[in-house]
Amino acid sequence: MARKVSTQRKLVMSAIAWTLGIVIFFPILWTFLTSFKTEGEAVATPPSLFFFHWTTENYAEVQSRSDYFLHFMNSVTISLGSTILGLLIAIPAAWAMAFAPTKRTKDVLMWMLSTKMMPPVGALIPIYLLFRDGGLLDTRIGLVSVLTLINLPIIVWMLYTYFKEIPGEILEAARMDGASLAKEIIYVLTPMAVPGIASTLLLNVILAWNEAFWTLNLTTSNAAPLTAFIASYSSPEGLFYAKLSAASTMAIAPILILGWFSQKQLVRGLTFGAVK
Amino acid sequence: MTLKTVLLGAVSALAFCGIASAETLTIATVNNGDMIRMQKLTDDFKAKNPGIDVQWVTLEENVLRQRVTTDIATKSGQYDIMTIGIYEAPIWGKQGWLAPLDKLSSDAAYDANDLLPPIRSGLTVNGKLYAAPFYGESSMVMYRKDLFDKAGLKMPDAPTWDFIADAARKITDKGSETYGICLRGKAGWGENMAFLTATANAFGARWFDENWMPQFDQPEWKKTLDFYVKLMKDAGPPGASSNGFNENLALFQNGKCGMWIDATVAASFVTNPKESKVADKVGFALAPDTGLGKRGNWLWSWNLAIPAGSKKVEAAQKFISWATSKDYLKLVAEKDGWANVPPGTRTSLYANADYQKAAPFAKMTIDSINAADPKKPTVKPVPYEGVQYVAIPEFQGIGTAVGQQFSAALAGQVTVDQALQSAQQLTEREMKKAGYPKK
Numbered sequence: 239m240a241r242k243v244s245t246q247r248k249l250v251m252s253a254i255a256w257t258l259g260i261v262i263f264f265p266i267l268w269t270f271l272t273s274f275k276t277e278g279e280a281v282a283t284p285p286s287l288f289f290f291h292w293t294t295e296n297y298a299e300v301q302s303r304s305d306y307f308l309h310f311m312n313s314v315t316i317s318l319g320s321t322i323l324g325l326l327i328a329i330p331a332a333w334a335m336a337f338a339p340t341k342r343t344k345d346v347l348m349w350m351l352s353t354k355m356m357p358p359v360g361a362l363i364p365i366y367l368l369f370r371d372g373g374l375l376d377t378r379i380g381l382v383s384v385l386t387l388i389n390l391p392i393i394v395w396m397l398y399t400y401f402k403e404i405p406g407e408i409l410e411a412a413r414m415d416g417a418s419l420a421k422e423i424i425y426v427l428t429p430m431a432v433p434g435i436a437s438t439l440l441l442n443v444i445l446a447w448n449e450a451f452w453t454l455n456l457t458t459s460n461a462a463p464l465t466a467f468i469a470s471y472s473s474p475e476g477l478f479y480a481k482l483s484a485a486s487t488m489a490i491a492p493i494l495i496l497g498w499f500s501q502k503q504l505v506r507g508l509t510f511g512a513v514k
Numbered sequence: 515m516t517l518k519t520v521l522l523g524a525v526s527a528l529a530f531c532g533i534a535s536a537e538t539l540t541i542a543t544v545n546n547g548d549m550i551r552m553q554k555l556t557d558d559f560k561a562k563n564p565g566i567d568v569q570w571v572t573l574e575e576n577v578l579r580q581r582v583t584t585d586i587a588t589k590s591g592q593y594d595i596m597t598i599g600i601y602e603a604p605i606w607g608k609q610g611w612l613a614p615l616d617k618l619s620s621d622a623a624y625d626a627n628d629l630l631p632p633i634r635s636g637l638t639v640n641g642k643l644y645a646a647p648f649y650g651e652s653s654m655v656m657y658r659k660d661l662f663d664k665a666g667l668k669m670p671d672a673p674t675w676d677f678i679a680d681a682a683r684k685i686t687d688k689g690s691e692t693y694g695i696c697l698r699g700k701a702g703w704g705e706n707m708a709f710l711t712a713t714a715n716a717f718g719a720r721w722f723d724e725n726w727m728p729q730f731d732q733p734e735w736k737k738t739l740d741f742y743v744k745l746m747k748d749a750g751p752p753g754a755s756s757n758g759f760n761e762n763l764a765l766f767q768n769g770k771c772g773m774w775i776d777a778t779v780a781a782s783f784v785t786n787p788k789e790s791k792v793a794d795k796v797g798f799a800l801a802p803d804t805g806l807g808k809r810g811n812w813l814w815s816w817n818l819a820i821p822a823g824s825k826k827v828e829a830a831q832k833f834i835s836w837a838t839s840k841d842y843l844k845l846v847a848e849k850d851g852w853a854n855v856p857p858g859t860r861t862s863l864y865a866n867a868d869y870q871k872a873a874p875f876a877k878m879t880i881d882s883i884n885a886a887d888p889k890k891p892t893v894k895p896v897p898y899e900g901v902q903y904v905a906i907p908e909f910q911g912i913g914t915a916v917g918q919q920f921s922a923a924l925a926g927q928v929t930v931d932q933a934l935q936s937a938q939q940l941t942e943r944e945m946k947k948a949g950y951p952k953k
Contacts, residue, residue: 278789281764303550304572363588370590455581458540458571458592472574473545474704475759475779477789 273483280479296484313463317446320385328393336401350391376458385446400434436503447493464489538567543597548649548856559836566829586611594826600636600815607644613820614642617831628860633815636888645817646838650858652882653811655799657773675802682749685772694749696771700758701921703913708902714738715892716803716810726951728941730934739930755925781875798878812902813886908948
């Protein structure tokens with residue numbers, strides 16, 4: 239039952255929430271504004287927030303210099319591909335751990351999580367050599383597989399916590415009615431866990447979209463996603479903030495819009511497993 | 515059903531991969547103005563060489579260095595042409611990692627003898643050219659003529675450090691945010707150490723003696739660092755310990771610096787009225803000395819090279835020959851004007867009257883480059899090559915670690931003596947680990 243909250247408390251809470259929201263959002267807003275400045279204005283001190291000469295020349299320059307669409311399609315393929323592949327592996331795995339646990343299930347889960355504790359650069363050279371020998375450098379399939387492996391622990395963990403919330407009796411009932419294991423997972427478990435699966439999918443698409451270590455190190459041009467597109471606008475000699483901001487804005491816009499429209503599912507899914 | 519659709523999707527995603535044409539050159543390069551211009555002019559190369567396609571991979575300098583090093587050390591063959599610095603060229607050439615550019619050296623039309631001698635010599639190992647320079651630079655003094663006039667000062671063509679320091683202090687007016695001098699302070703072997711190593715040469719200091727013993731415990735280094743830290747405290751901008759090339763460029767362009775000593779390529783930025791508020795007030799002078807016979811000006815070039823074992827050597831040589839030729843300079847001049855031609859690679863460019871007229875900094879650039887001698891960088895003899903770096907593989911790590919000490923001294927976190935002592939210790943340790951002195 240909700241407690242009664244005083245107006246004053248509400249006001250204070252809203253103020254804090256708004257302040258936090260603005261602080262978190264400010265870098266993105268700043269990037270967005272900078273992308274419409276000239277290179278000179280972008281580094282001017284004191285900087286101006288809104289009162290500068292607005293220009294879209296950075297976007298034109300970025301458009302003429304790089305193939306945005308190619309990088310965009312690579313990002314879409316890689317993030318969606320790795321997430322869907324990951325879900326295909328993780329749904330049965332999480333089912334097994336949630337509904338048919340063994341003595342070692344907890345250890346397996348911890349072990350999977352432990353793979354995330356090593357800094358990725360520690361595995362760079364072995365993976366790089368494997369990719370080289372397998373002809374996977376600069377291919378989308380290579381990136382899809384490496385990102386699947388990297389995000390798999392998170393996917394399994396998220397799904398596992400959602401599945402734990404679902405009463406095993408429902409699955410049992412389905413089995414009593416003669417459903418096979420595959421049918422049980424596809425027609426009973428999955429529909430019930432849709433909010434959880436959706437938020438796992440969204441979160442992992444976002445993680446894969448923003449992944450900048452492997453995508454930068456294992457690609458050159460054909461499979462380079464938007465992270466590589468952004469990286470190409472940083473320069474050691476010459477001003478580049480405005481163009482870099484334009485490239486960044488173009489790279490984050492799709493995922494930002496996706497996140498905006500799916501925020502309800504995202505929040506619901508992320509709080510789904512919490513104590514109600 | 516759902517599963518099938520997903521699988522179909524995955525299969526079609528697979529089908530996307532692996533479509534490539536026969537002769538495509540993949541070129542790794544840095545995001546610098548001259549390189550970007552080259553990308554835009556690629557069509558001219560393609561028109562002259564039908565059947566060869568070009569694909570660009572543009573990266574930030576540090577990322578490029580890391581990517582290219584991984585690629586060449588593991589012989590992955592992801593790049594057909596690499597943009598490398600004059601620091602890497604001799605090291606990699608000696609390792610056998612680069613294909614010698616024999617065709618260019620022997621091609622009369624290419625005229626390798628026209629390449630500027632200090633740069634050509636830096637790219638040559640055992641008489642073989644391993645990389646072709648795309649643009650070259652040295653360092654020089656850029657100063658504000660209006661501020662000098664106001665202070666009643668006159669910049670000589672070849673100033674001394676004492677004059678520079680004196681002038682910087684006179685010009686400084688912290689109330690109006692005018693600082694006498696802007697110098698690099700951001701830690702890094704290619705950032706503050708490039709400037710400080712070159713400056714130390716003018717003060718008679720050196721990184722190592724003939725037996726590869728680090729020299730930070732010698733009085734010359736103390737004099738250099740003391741001078742630099744004091745000068746920056748009196749006449750430098752606040753927060754100078756985090757300023758690199760770009761930060762100082764922004765300060766200078768916004769009229770906050772009386773003087774700036776940095777790369778000669780900066781000249782075309784600070785005199786560009788579209789970017790710079792002080793475009794018409796900039797003068798140039800040679801990097802300062804202290805009367806010991808060496809000027810603190812460095813030598814750097816970005817070069818194109820072919821990894822050894824590449825299967826497309828012939829096409830790659832064609833491209834390099836196009837991009838570093840005299841005709842390429844003419845092509846840029848036709849399209850974007852002589853002021854935008856990549857500087858510092860060819861003697862003939864500096865004899866060109868049109869170029870001299872369009873680029874007021876031309877004479878200072880060529881004099882600065884020719885005054886730098888990578889084989890004999892400082893007053894005393896040294897066992898290494900390189901003006902603002904030491905051409906050994908270990909230098910990147912050591913240079914950056916020492917740079918952090920010196921940056922901390924500039925920020926006032928440690929004293930000059932402490933910084934030098936730490937630098938000496940860490941250099942000794944690293945060099946010992948690397949097996950120096952080598953007999």
